[in-house]
Amino acid sequence: MIKIDPKNPKPIFEQISNGIKEFILEGTLKENEKIPSVRSFAFDLKVNPNTVQKAYKELEKEGWIEVLRGEGYIIKKIPEKGLENYIKEKKKIIEEELNALKKIGLKKEEILNLISKIWREK
Amino acid sequence: MIKIDPKNPKPIFEQISNGIKEFILEGTLKENEKIPSVRSFAFDLKVNPNTVQKAYKELEKEGWIEVLRGEGYIIKKIPEKGLENYIKEKKKIIEEELNALKKIGLKKEEILNLISKIWREK
Amino acid sequence: MIKIDPKNPKPIFEQISNGIKEFILEGTLKENEKIPSVRSFAFDLKVNPNTVQKAYKELEKEGWIEVLRGEGYIIKKIPEKGLENYIKEKKKIIEEELNALKKIGLKKEEILNLISKIWREK
Amino acid sequence: MIKIDPKNPKPIFEQISNGIKEFILEGTLKENEKIPSVRSFAFDLKVNPNTVQKAYKELEKEGWIEVLRGEGYIIKKIPEKGLENYIKEKKKIIEEELNALKKIGLKKEEILNLISKIWREK
DNA sequence: GTGGTCTAGACCACG
DNA sequence: GTGGTCTAGACCACT
Numbered sequence: 001m002i003k004i005d006p007k008n009p010k011p012i013f014e015q016i017s018n019g020i021k022e023f024i025l026e027g028t029l030k031e032n033e034k035i036p037s038v039r040s041f042a043f044d045l046k047v048n049p050n051t052v053q054k055a056y057k058e059l060e061k062e063g064w065i066e067v068l069r070g071e072g073y074i075i076k077k078i079p080e081k082g083l084e085n086y087i088k089e090k091k092k093i094i095e096e097e098l099n100a101l102k103k104i105g106l107k108k109e110e111i112l113n114l115i116s117k118i119w120r121e122k
Numbered sequence: 123m124i125k126i127d128p129k130n131p132k133p134i135f136e137q138i139s140n141g142i143k144e145f146i147l148e149g150t151l152k153e154n155e156k157i158p159s160v161r162s163f164a165f166d167l168k169v170n171p172n173t174v175q176k177a178y179k180e181l182e183k184e185g186w187i188e189v190l191r192g193e194g195y196i197i198k199k200i201p202e203k204g205l206e207n208y209i210k211e212k213k214k215i216i217e218e219e220l221n222a223l224k225k226i227g228l229k230k231e232e233i234l235n236l237i238s239k240i241w242r243e244k
Numbered sequence: 245m246i247k248i249d250p251k252n253p254k255p256i257f258e259q260i261s262n263g264i265k266e267f268i269l270e271g272t273l274k275e276n277e278k279i280p281s282v283r284s285f286a287f288d289l290k291v292n293p294n295t296v297q298k299a300y301k302e303l304e305k306e307g308w309i310e311v312l313r314g315e316g317y318i319i320k321k322i323p324e325k326g327l328e329n330y331i332k333e334k335k336k337i338i339e340e341e342l343n344a345l346k347k348i349g350l351k352k353e354e355i356l357n358l359i360s361k362i363w364r365e366k
Numbered sequence: 367m368i369k370i371d372p373k374n375p376k377p378i379f380e381q382i383s384n385g386i387k388e389f390i391l392e393g394t395l396k397e398n399e400k401i402p403s404v405r406s407f408a409f410d411l412k413v414n415p416n417t418v419q420k421a422y423k424e425l426e427k428e429g430w431i432e433v434l435r436g437e438g439y440i441i442k443k444i445p446e447k448g449l450e451n452y453i454k455e456k457k458k459i460i461e462e463e464l465n466a467l468k469k470i471g472l473k474k475e476e477i478l479n480l481i482s483k484i485w486r487e488k
Numbered sequence: 489g490t491g492g493t494c495t496a497g498a499c500c501a502c503g
Numbered sequence: 504g505t506g507g508t509c510t511a512g513a514c515c516a517c518t
Contacts, residue, residue, distance in 0.1 A: 006312055006313065007310075011313070011516075011517060011518095012313070012517080012518075013517075013518085022222065022225055022226070025225070025226040025227075026225055026226060047518080048314075048517095048518045049518095050517090050518060051517080051518055054517085054518085083226075086226075087223065087226075087228070090219045090222060090223050091223075091236060093215065093219050094216055094219050094220065094233075094236065095236060095240065097212045097215050097216050098216065098236075098237065098240050099240060100144065100212060101209065101212055101213075102240060102241065103144060103147070103148055104144070104147040104148060104205075104208075104209075106209070108237065108241045111216075111237055112234075112237070114213060114216065114217060114220075115220065115230065115233055115234070115237070118217065118220050118221060118224060119224065119230045128494095133492080133493060133494085134493080134494075135493080135494090159504080159505065159506080160505080160506065160507095161504095161505085161506090169494085169495085170494060170495045170496070170497095171495095171496095172493095172494075172495075172496090173493085173494065173495085175506080175507075175508095176493090176494095178506090179507095183305065188373075189505095189506070190372055190503095190505090190506095191372065191377070191378070191501090191502055191503070191505080191506075192414075192501090192502045192503035192504080192505050192506080193502095193503075193504095193505065193506090194504090194505055194506075195505095195506085250509095255507080255508060255509085256508080256509075257508080257509090266466065266469060266470070269469070269470040270469055270470060281489080281490060281491080282490080282491065282492095283489095283490085283491090291509085291510085292509060292510045292511070292512095293510095293511095294508095294509075294510075294511090295508085295509065295510085297491080297492075297493095298508090298509095300491090301492095311490095311491070312490090312491095312518090313490080313491075313516090313517055313518070314489080314490050314491075314516090314517045314518030315489095315490065315491090315517095315518070316489090316490055316491075317490095317491085327470075330470075331467065331470075331472070334463045334466060334467055335467075335480060337459065337463050338460055338463050338464065338477075338480065339480060339484065341456045341459050341460050342460065342480075342481065342484050343484060344388065344456055345453065345456055345457075346484060346485065347388055347391070347392055348388070348391035348392060348449075348452075348453075349391075350453070352481065352485045355460075355481055356478075356481070358457060358460065358461060358464075359464065359474065359477055359478070359481070362461065362464050362465060362468060363468065363474045377501075377502060377503090378502080378503075379502080379503085413503080414502095414503045415503095416502090416503055417502080417503055420502085420503085
């Protein structure tokens with residue numbers, strides 16, 4: 001289940017679509033599998049249906065899911081571009097932040113620590 | 123000189139205040155130094171004076187700069203909390219992004235490459 | 245309803261934020277309650293929405309209210325620091341004024357009269 | 367000597383004029399006595415001469431001092447209205463602040479404590 | 489509907 | 504000259 005934080009500066013619809021993307025990339029959601037209906041998902045997440053709708057529309061536009069009329073949304077094959085872009089975007093953000101930290105004199109070691117921490121905690 | 127990108131989703135006033143914070147942290151702007159007047163800076167950056175005003179006010183509230191009436195703004199000593207928060211925020215963002223990348227199976231090596239790239243290019 | 249006096253040297257946005265603070269402290273506005281939307285309040289008070297916006301933002305930064313995206317602002321728990329500071333500020337002002345009056349020879353009795361007057365008129 | 371605090375929200379010229387008023391009301395400055403010249407006072411206080419000028423002009427307008435051409439400013443008899451207004455203004459401020467504190471439930475005793483503190487410390 | 493940002497332009501107080 | 508406040512009105516993102 002995706003966690004929604006209404007105070008998170010990231011818009012809610014993006015929290016939802018990102019959450020679904022991650023499930024797809026992790027393999028938790030597989031090709032042709034159905035995702036919850038807009039209404040039921042909205043109810044579960046306690047958000048406005050419009051918000052879920054918007055998230056689904058975005059995913060559809062980027063090619064992660066597709067709509068079957070009268071049936072709902074199903075997962076498509078992972079779009080190559082989607083995966084690529086996903087990684088590229090995240091790398092770009094990381095790069096920017098690292099550059100900012102480097103500018104003010106942060107040592108490489110501190111970052112390596114951060115990374116070890118993440119890749120250790122399996 | 124700070125670069126303003128009106129297409130950047132970050133609001134302009136934040137681009138300005140962040141830019142100044144970085145100058146302070148880098149040491150380009152030093153304690154007691156004056157920063158450009160609201161109006162002249164607005165003119166240089168080609169933005170509305172209100173926008174610069176907002177940026178300066180934010181910096182003032184966070185303790186980076188201080189206003190002398192009729193004189194303008196000057197840099198204060200780097201606020202400990204300011205520096206701390208700055209680093210913490212950036213680390214948090216990096217951590218989140220790294221976690222997302224790890225989830226989808228990115229290898230540690232790829233990140234180490236990214237880091238080497240940044241810290242090499244002196 | 246808050247009274248706005250454009251001739252008051254206190255800026256309008258501060259009259260608004262102070263008014264709301266008092267409502268919160270008095271208990272007229274309670275936790276989780278919604279406050280009027282920026283636009284509607286601006287209309288009622290006959291001021292520009294930006295002015296109300298500024299007041300709300302100040303209250304938010306000081307921890308009195310919180311914004312829910314697309315929903316509006318709600319009252320948070322009274323921030324301890326907020327209450328403390330509020331009282332401290334007022335006491336400081338009173339102290340200064342009293343000191344000034346004492347210097348020019350005002351008798352203690354005159355002040356006690358003033359106080360009785362205020363605490364009597366329930 | 368008057369203490370100027372450039373960070374005090376009260377404008378500097380007002381800090382000066384208030385300081386002089388207090389000296390007059392206390393009796394430190396007596397009728398017909400000269401006050402420092404604009405220039406020398408500005409030098410001593412480390413402020414802009416315009417600022418002292420403005421303070422003197424205000425005092426003149428309210429009848430506390432008068433200018434002798436070529437000689438400088440001298441103290442006049444304490445203007446009745448001046449004294450009256452001075453006290454009235456301060457009382458009004460105190461009253462407002464007290465009312466605000468009363469609204470949020472401050473006890474009368476707390477204020478009486480404050481007053482005792484001031485009138486004790488001779 | 490909600491808030492958030494921005495521009496253009498005016499007016500004020502202060503030094 | 505400096506900053507501070509305010510208005511009018513536009514446009515955007517989010518729910």
